[in-house]
Amino acid sequence: MxxxxxxxxxxxxxxxxxxxxxxxxxxxxxxxxxxxxxxxxxxxxxxxxxxxxxxxxxxxxxxxxxxxxxxxxxxxxxxxxAAFIFQDYGLIDAETVAYNVMMSTPPLFRRRALTNPAVNEALSSVRLEGRGGEKVATLSGGEKQRVGLARAMYKNAxxxxxxxxxxxxxxxxxxxxxxxxxxxxxxxxxxxxxxxxxxxxxxxxxxxxxxxxxxxx
Ligand SMILES: Nc1ncnc2c1ncn2[C@@H]1O[C@H](COP(=O)(O)OP(=O)(O)OP(=O)(O)O)[C@@H](O)[C@H]1O
Ligand SMILES: [Mg+2]
CATH class of the missing domain: 3.40.50.300 (P-loop containing nucleotide triphosphate hydrolases)
Known part of the structure; x- marks a missing residue:
């Protein structure tokens, strides 16, 4: 495109x-x-x-x-x-990493984000494997930046x-x-x-x- x-x-x-x-x-x-x-x-x-x-x-x-x-x-x-990796990350701090990766899907699906293999794959690709359950607010700036990238990878835009x-x-x-x-x-x-x-x-x-x-x- x-x-x-x-x-x-x-x-x-x-x-x-x-x-x-x-x-x-x-x-x-x-x-x-x-x-x-x-x-x-x-x-x-x-x-x-x-x-x-x-x-x-x-x-x-x-x-x-x-x-x-x-x-x-x-x-x-x-x-x-489209997917957008925002300069200020554009994440919901109070939600988990996995939930944020799945932001492009309807809210109901996001509840099962933690066990979604595609979410875990996207997190592994940015070296955040196993971190899906952590709240975004507790991550470092560089980790948040990679969550933003994982979200774009997950969306396959x-x-x-x-x-x-x-x-x-x-x-x-x-x-x-x-x-x-x-x-x-x-x-x-x-x-x-x-x-x-x-x-x-x-x-x-x-x-x-x-x-x-x-x-x-
Ligand atoms: N809605 C707006 N109202 C007033 N000024 C604006 C608005 N949007 C952008 N600007 C101004 O336009 C200029 C360009 O902003 P922009 O954020 O696009 O720069 P940038 O190249 O991304 O900078 P950085 O490298 O710091 O991220 C800035 O001076 C900014 O203040
Ligand atoms: Mg800018």
């Missing part, structure tokens, strides 16, 4: 974050959005994920114009196609948005996260990641720099 953004302008808080930006993120590839703190990486990812609106320009996802879609289409996109997914991690876990994102791309997912991390930048197929006009892929 390709994402094509054409001639995008983003304005926030009286600032122009980007103007006339073009981006193409292809299925099977890892596209990195790079830029200084405050340059608009999170805002851009939010727009590509239909969480925020662009001010100008066009957004196509999977060949469909998604620039201004009704709430129903947005919800369907999230239910069927066609598009994964990852907002600085290696920011809180040591080198070993950083390499693991990059490897998992590469594996997701290898099975055909479209990966868009915002990052400052040299290893993640190197691992990307394409790089888009924010804060320099005109931005290029």
């Amino acid at each position: 390709d994402i094509t953004a054409t001639n995008i302008t983003l304005r926030r808080g009286g600032k122009i974050l980007c103007e006339g930006l073009d981006l193409h993120a292809s299925a099977g590839e890892l596209t990195a959005v790079i830029g200084a703190s405050g340059s608009g990486k999170t805002t851009l990812l939010n727009c590509l994920a239909l969480l925020e609106r662009v001010n100008e320009g066009q957004l196509r996802i999977g060949g469909r114009d998604m620039t201004t879609v009704p709430e129903s289409a947005r919800r369907r996109f999230w239910r069927d196609s 066609a598009i994964i948005f990852a907002d600085e997914p290696t920011a809180s991690l040591d080198h070993e876990n950083r390499d693991l996260v990059i490897e998992l994102l590469r594996q997701a791309a290898a099975r055909g997912a479209t990966i868009v990641l915002a990052t400052h991390d040299d290893a993640a930048i190197t691992a990307a197929d394409h790089r888009l720099h924010l804060g320099t006009h005109p931005a290029t892929v």
